[in-house]
Each structure stands twice: as C-alpha cells, then as structure tokens.
Amino acid sequence: MLKSRSVMAILATVVFVSSQQARAQTPAMPGKLIDIGGRRLHVDCRGNAQPTVIVENGGGAFSVDWALVQPAVSEFTRICTYDRAGYAWSDPGPVRDLPEQIIADFQLLLRKLAMDSSVVLVGQSIGGILIRDYQRRFSERVVGMVLVDPTHDEGLAYIINGKPKAISVVSRGELVEFMRDWSSRPHAVPAVPQVVTPPFDRLPANLQAARLWAEAQYAADWDVNRTPYIGEGQRQEFIALRDQRLAKDFPLGNLPLVVLTNGRNEQKAGLISLSAVGTLIVADNSCHEIQLCSPDLVIQAIRAVVDRVRRSSK
Numbered sequence: 001m002l003k004s005r006s007v008m009a010i011l012a013t014v015v016f017v018s019s020q021q022a023r024a025q026t027p028a029m030p031g032k033l034i035d036i037g038g039r040r041l042h043v044d045c046r047g048n049a050q051p052t053v054i055v056e057n058g059g060g061a062f063s064v065d066w067a068l069v070q071p072a073v074s075e076f077t078r079i080c081t082y083d084r085a086g087y088a089w090s091d092p093g094p095v096r097d098l099p100e101q102i103i104a105d106f107q108l109l110l111r112k113l114a115m116d117s118s119v120v121l122v123g124q125s126i127g128g129i130l131i132r133d134y135q136r137r138f139s140e141r142v143v144g145m146v147l148v149d150p151t152h153d154e155g156l157a158y159i160i161n162g163k164p165k166a167i168s169v170v171s172r173g174e175l176v177e178f179m180r181d182w183s184s185r186p187h188a189v190p191a192v193p194q195v196v197t198p199p200f201d202r203l204p205a206n207l208q209a210a211r212l213w214a215e216a217q218y219a220a221d222w223d224v225n226r227t228p229y230i231g232e233g234q235r236q237e238f239i240a241l242r243d244q245r246l247a248k249d250f251p252l253g254n255l256p257l258v259v260l261t262n263g264r265n266e267q268k269a270g271l272i273s274l275s276a277v278g279t280l281i282v283a284d285n286s287c288h289e290i291q292l293c294s295p296d297l298v299i300q301a302i303r304a305v306v307d308r309v310r311r312s313s314k
Contacts (some may be wrong), residue, residue, distance in 0.1 A: 002195040036105060044081050098233050099130070167234060260297060
C-alpha cells in the first residue's frame with residue numbers, strides 16, 4: 001500500500017512538473033481569451049474609435065503577424081486581431097480550417113464582443129475569401145473591406161484529369177475522385193520550424209518567439225485526414241463567391257473597398273469591381289504578407305476605408 005502511494009505521488013509530481021513546463025513554454029498572449037461556448041478564441045483589441053476593424057489572417061498565419069499595422073491603426077480607430085480555432089492561443093475546434101466552422105466561430109466572437117454590426121473587415125490571403133464569405137452571409141453588418149493580397153475565387157485549383165481546374169468550377173464528383181486519389185498517397189507531415197523565416201523576422205523579437213511557438217503548435221496538429229472535409233467546404237465557399245462576383249456589376253454596391261496586391265496581379269486587382277467605389281493599391285517589390293513588408297500601405301488602405309465609412313455615416 002505504501003509503495004502504491006509512493007508511485008502515485010511520483011506520478012502526480014511528474015504531471016505537475018510537466019504541466020508547469022508546458023505553461024512556461026507558452027508565450028504570454030497579447031490579448032485575451034473569449035469563450036464562444038465551450039471553446040475560447042484569442043483576440044487582441046486596441047483603440048477606441050469607431051468603426052471597429054476586424055482582421056482575418058491568411059492560412060497558417062496568426063494575430064501577431066499584424067504587429068506592424070495594429071498599433072498605428074489603433075491611433076485612429078479600434079482594431080481587433082484574433083486567432084482562429086486551433087491557432088496559437090485559441091482552443092481547437094472540431095475540424096481546423098473548416099470554412100463553416102470559421103464563419104460560425106467568427107460570428108460568435110463578434111457577438112461576444114458586442115461587435116456584430118458595423119464592422120470593417122480586413123483579410124489577407126485566404127482571409128480575403130473568409131471575409132468575403134462573411135460579408136456575403138451578413139452583408140448588413142459589414143460597412144467596409146480591405147483585401148490584402150487576397151486569394152481570388154478562381155485563384156486555387158485542383159488537378160483534374162491531369163490539368164489544373166479552379167476550385168470554384170470543380171464538380172462534387174470531380175472533387176471526390178481527386179480526394180480519393182490524394183488520400184491514397186502518402187503525405188509528409190510538416191516539419192516543426194526551428195527558426196523564424198522572412199518576412200516574419202521583421203516582427204519584434206518577443207513576437208518572433210511567439211510566432212515560432214505558434215508555428216510549432218500548428219505543425220504538431222497537422223492531420224491529413226481532415227483535408228477532404230475542408231476541400232468540400234472550400235469548394236462550396238468558392239463557388240458561392242464566384243457566383244456572387246459574376247451575378248452583376250458591382251455586387252457589393254458602394255461598399256468601401258480597397259484591394260492591395262503584391263506587385264501587378266490582374267486577377268486579384270479585378271476584385272475592385274466587387275464595389276462601385278473599389279480602389280487598388282499595388283505594393284511593388286513587396287511580399288505576400290504585405291502587412292509585414294509594406295505595413296504603411298496597409299495602414300493607408302485601412303484609414304481610407306475607415307474615413308469613407310465615417311463620411312457616409314454623417
């Protein structure tokens with residue numbers, strides 16, 4: 001009996017030490033955790049003026065990636081960055097990167113923050129698709145948008161019958177065949193990063209360490225079995241956005257919109273036609289993460305949309 005108690009005491013000590021080590025390895029979060037109903041999302045809000053700007057990250061990206069933009073924007077309006085479920089400090093959800101879950105989580109987060117109306121959305125890369133999808137579903141709540149080198153609704157493709165075919169024109173049957181073939185092949189697990197790579201080395205030193213930790217968490221949770229579910233969700237999302245874009249001229253009406261592209265990209269630049277007042281900013285010699293390589297241009301774009309929203313509300 002004494003021996004059993006000793007073993008249990010040792011195990012309890014090991015568990016306690018391990019949990020302490022895990023907490024010590026987790027960097028301090030810039031914001032706070034918001035409970036959206038059994039799960040928590042990390043959100044970092046700064047500034048006080050209206051309208052509130054909400055940022056949606058790119059794929060495999062994090063809230064800290066906006067550290068060169070957020071402080072400057074907070075001087076003229078409120079801006080919130082956040083991490084999707086399973087990213088950085090946010091709790092995991094049922095299926096990471098499932099579009100339907102992302103939109104539902106986003107809606108709940110805004111409601112919890114009492115910001116489910118009159119928001120300006122900023123989306124980088126695939127985040128551009130996500131904010132367009134949110135605007136499509138809840139158009140009355142979105143008063144402006146900034147697309148930062150966004151993914152186009154015809155910008156991603158699967159290989160169908162040996163040729164690339166845009167997701168938004170792939171049939172469900174074609175996707176099933178593609179995923180069946182894809183799933184039959186072995187796939188390498190992403191390597192856990194050891195160093196911060198450009199352009200993320202532009203971040204402050206403490207946030208570089210936080211990002212490296214977040215990347216490691218992201219890689220450790222990689223699961224190829226989720227891909228078919230994500231693929232079908234993305235296909236439906238891309239189809240809906242393509243249909244919206246092609247339905248009529250200026251489908252978003254006079255919604256304040258700025259599109260930034262990394263260099264000349266006619267396809268992405270064409271997204272300004274979503275709005276009758278769409279404006280293009282070309283970031284020459286920049287990078288895909290324009291918020292890091294050319295932060296002043298992103299700040300300029302957000303200010304332009306915020307100013308237009310304020311003028312229209314007078």
